Amino acid sequence: MNPNLRQSMAWLHTxxxxxxxxxxxxxxxTGTVSYFQDEITHWMQPEIDRRSDPAxxxxxxxxxxxxxxxxxxxxxxxxxxxxxxxTQVYWQPGIDAPAQDRKDxxxxxxxxxxxxxxxxxxxxxxxxxxxxxxxxxxxxWARYLVGIAAMAxxxxxxxxxxxxxxxxxxxxxxxxxxxxxxxxxxxxxSAVLALPFHAMITFTGLVTLATLYMPFGIxxxxxxxxxxxxAVNGPSxxxxxxxxxxxxxxxxxxxxxxxxxxxxKPVGVVSIANPGxxxxxITLRRAAHAAIGTSGETVVYGxxxxxxxxxxxxxxxxxxxxxxxxxxxxxxxxxxxxxxIYFLFGLTGTxxxxxxxxxxxxxxxxxLPDPARPHFGFWLVERLNIGAIVGVPAAIGAxxxxxxxxxxxxxxxxxxxxxxxxxxxxxxxxxxxxRSPGKxxxxxxxxxxxxxxxxxxxNALTTARGLPASLARGDWLFAGFDLTLCATGLCLAIxxxxxxxxxxxxxxxxxxxxPSRPRKAVRGQ
Amino acid sequence: MIHLLSIALCALGFLxxxxxxxxxQHTVFARPLTPREVRRxxxxxxxxxxLALGGDGATLGTGLGTIxxxxxxxxxAAMVVAVLHWRAAR
Numbered sequence: 001m002n003p004n005l006r007q008s009m010a011w012l013h014t015x016x017x018x019x020x021x022x023x024x025x026x027x028x029x030t031g032t033v034s035y036f037q038d039e040i041t042h043w044m045q046p047e048i049d050r051r052s053d054p055a056x057x058x059x060x061x062x063x064x065x066x067x068x069x070x071x072x073x074x075x076x077x078x079x080x081x082x083x084x085x086x087t088q089v090y091w092q093p094g095i096d097a098p099a100q101d102r103k104d105x106x107x108x109x110x111x112x113x114x115x116x117x118x119x120x121x122x123x124x125x126x127x128x129x130x131x132x133x134x135x136x137x138x139x140x141w142a143r144y145l146v147g148i149a150a151m152a153x154x155x156x157x158x159x160x161x162x163x164x165x166x167x168x169x170x171x172x173x174x175x176x177x178x179x180x181x182x183x184x185x186x187x188x189x190s191a192v193l194a195l196p197f198h199a200m201i202t203f204t205g206l207v208t209l210a211t212l213y214m215p216f217g218i219x220x221x222x223x224x225x226x227x228x229x230x231a232v233n234g235p236s237x238x239x240x241x242x243x244x245x246x247x248x249x250x251x252x253x254x255x256x257x258x259x260x261x262x263x264x265k266p267v268g269v270v271s272i273a274n275p276g277x278x279x280x281x282i283t284l285r286r287a288a289h290a291a292i293g294t295s296g297e298t299v300v301y302g303x304x305x306x307x308x309x310x311x312x313x314x315x316x317x318x319x320x321x322x323x324x325x326x327x328x329x330x331x332x333x334x335x336x337x338x339x340x341i342y343f344l345f346g347l348t349g350t351x352x353x354x355x356x357x358x359x360x361x362x363x364x365x366x367x368l369p370d371p372a373r374p375h376f377g378f379w380l381v382e383r384l385n386i387g388a389i390v391g392v393p394a395a396i397g398a399x400x401x402x403x404x405x406x407x408x409x410x411x412x413x414x415x416x417x418x419x420x421x422x423x424x425x426x427x428x429x430x431x432x433x434x435r436s437p438g439k440x441x442x443x444x445x446x447x448x449x450x451x452x453x454x455x456x457x458x459n460a461l462t463t464a465r466g467l468p469a470s471l472a473r474g475d476w477l478f479a480g481f482d483l484t485l486c487a488t489g490l491c492l493a494i495x496x497x498x499x500x501x502x503x504x505x506x507x508x509x510x511x512x513x514x515p516s517r518p519r520k521a522v523r524g525q
Numbered sequence: 526m527i528h529l530l531s532i533a534l535c536a537l538g539f540l541x542x543x544x545x546x547x548x549x550q551h552t553v554f555a556r557p558l559t560p561r562e563v564r565r566x567x568x569x570x571x572x573x574x575x576l577a578l579g580g581d582g583a584t585l586g587t588g589l590g591t592i593x594x595x596x597x598x599x600x601x602a603a604m605v606v607a608v609l610h611w612r613a614a615r
Contacts, residue, residue: 172543172602174610193602196595292588328592337528341596348599 006163013159017356018381020152022388025353027149029392031131031201032346035331035339037124038083043481044403045118046463048086052111054079055252057087058270060113062251065089069105070276071097077270081289086116120413121403126421127396132209135418140212147213153202156356160191167192180362187355190348197345198352204329207322232295232319244278246303251282254301258284262297265290281309288332293323354389361385383440386432390444391425393492397451398424400485404455404462438503446496452489456482527584531577531594535601538573541566543605552613574598 033040042048052060061077069075071094078088087109093100110116122129129135134142161167171192174185191198211218215225222228255267268287274280280303286296298312315323327333331342361382368374374382402420406413428448432440459482460466470478544553545566551557558566577597582590 169546169548172539172546172606172609173548174606175613176610189603189606193606194599197599200595292592324588333589338593338596341528341593341600345596345599 006165009159009162013156013163014360016152016159017156017353018360020149021353021357021360022384023145023149024153025350025357025388026392027131027146028346028350028353029396030127032343032350033396034124034128034131035334035342035346037128039124039477039481040127041121041123041125042085042477043459044121044123044400045116046459046465046478047118048110048116049465049475050111051085052080052087054081054266055255057109057111057113058251058255058267060111061087061089061109061270062113062248062272064107064109064113064115065091065275068107069093072275073273075270075272075275077272079268079270079287081266081268081287083289086110086118087113119403119408121417122414126399126414126418132205135422143209143212147206147209150202150205154199154206157191157195157199157202161195164188164192180359180366183355183359183362187352187359190352190355194345194348194352198349200328201346201349204325207325208329210322232315233298239274239279241274241277242279245276246278246280248272248275248280248282249303254282254284257306258299261299262286262290265297268296278303288330290333292327292333293320294327294330294332295319295323357381357385357389382437383429383432386437386440386444387425387429390432390441390448390492391428393488394428394444394448394451395421395425397448397455397485397488400455401451401458404458438499442496442500442503445492445499449489449491449493449496452485452492455485455489527580528593528597531581531597532600532604534573534577534580535597536604537601538570538577539598539602539605540608541570541573543609545570549609549613552609577601 057079058077061079062075065072065075065077069091072091073094074092076090080087088106089109090106093105108116108118132143132146133139134146137145164170170185170188172189174182174189176182176185206213218225218228222231251270255270258267259265266287267284268290269283269285271283271285272280273283282301283298284301285298288294288296290296295315296312299308300310302309331339334342361378364378365371365374368378399417399421402417406416406420410416428444431444435443456467459478460468465475465478467479467482469475470482543549545558545563578591578594581594581597584590585593
């Protein structure tokens, strides 16, 4: 290949990767844990542990909505899937109703359809939303920023493949304990082995927000954006009420009928327009976990007769492709094994970004005129690396810890947990600014490792669902969560110990600029 | 279950591909391989990877099977990286 092309691609890869690397690291890490967002929410709401059956949950939810919002314009009921314990309901208050806060028009219900007595938390959904909406900035700006980062990632993937000189010859190569060589190997191996995943997740991530980034097709063909969505999803605004009262039919048979239409795929969402009125319609949507594509089958029933009023429209190849791509990105279809594979590759992607960031400093440290007093750019990158690579795990750990330690009835409790998330992150960043990088790495990694190792103990002390209890009960969600926290804590602690040992051997060695010495090779001789 | 089987097939396939590579021949066999051995090893490796795809496709369906297979491929390859690193370090 043309060496000039490779050089220019290497330049592009380095700077694209560095400029957006910190944001990408945070996106990758929070996105990765979001594969378990339902499980995180369960862990963060230990009050409930009874699974409920979708048909019964729907019946209970409708009874509840009859009580609290009989005049609503519409009800929306998200049924518990195989990973869910609760039913989420929303309603649009009637036209005459006083304006209400969003918080007052939704509820989480248990198996019987009663509001579940749960601690206030945003659970896994905060991490999921942060992954593409960030926090505290207008959502639209966040999504543009995230889109720029994802595009930079795509550029970095393609330019990285071109830059990689021996992608096949070094396919399986990993040499540890050899300083820069090892960082490069780790970056290459984490990138190349999971390349199908990285390319898929980056591209499909852009596709999830493609209509925001490239609205031109829709703008050219539809007078209003809403017309496009109506054409794709069917009209969203229900017709006006007729004024004639008519009760809703039992929901269970309708759910069965819809499921039978879709070859046994379960119903995930029930929405009812104009409930209690003769003009009511009942829309059933296929559950997200039942197929790869996200825009699922939909069927609409009226009250008058058994035949459906409408069905999801035949969709073109473009929409089907988009639906499958979004589905591939979110992985809602994945069973437990595939979900873990998704999670592992998410971690691999996170490691790829992290090793890339570290590599930037490792490569340049030796070339510094005076490594003890680097120029500002190097100084900044080194500190921001700690702030991202340790800061994000620390923030997530602090978020979990706050969930267990904040008083249950605290006002704005969910916000409090989120504050803990950002305080821990800021703490790591500040620590990295005031300490020398070598010490800051060891100390922040060690502290974060301790935080994760402490979480299962705190969980056992503050809830009745500690690790021994959940192991004894066969509660694999809680046991698995606690064990994953332990494993994460151990990895972070091992990282801290390894760096500590290297730092000490570096002090005795003659070349302190090299962070690691080839100890393995010495031992092997 | 198919996940474990398929990951094992992919790991064996990549082991065959990796062990016949110039860089790793010595680590695994302590001698250079003849061109014939290399050809056979690589053919076996590719066949094992294809077998894993067939197994995934047959049990999980073509769409889901292909998705799962890409995951199994990466996991299998990661195991081979670990094994070769461990062999080289000894």
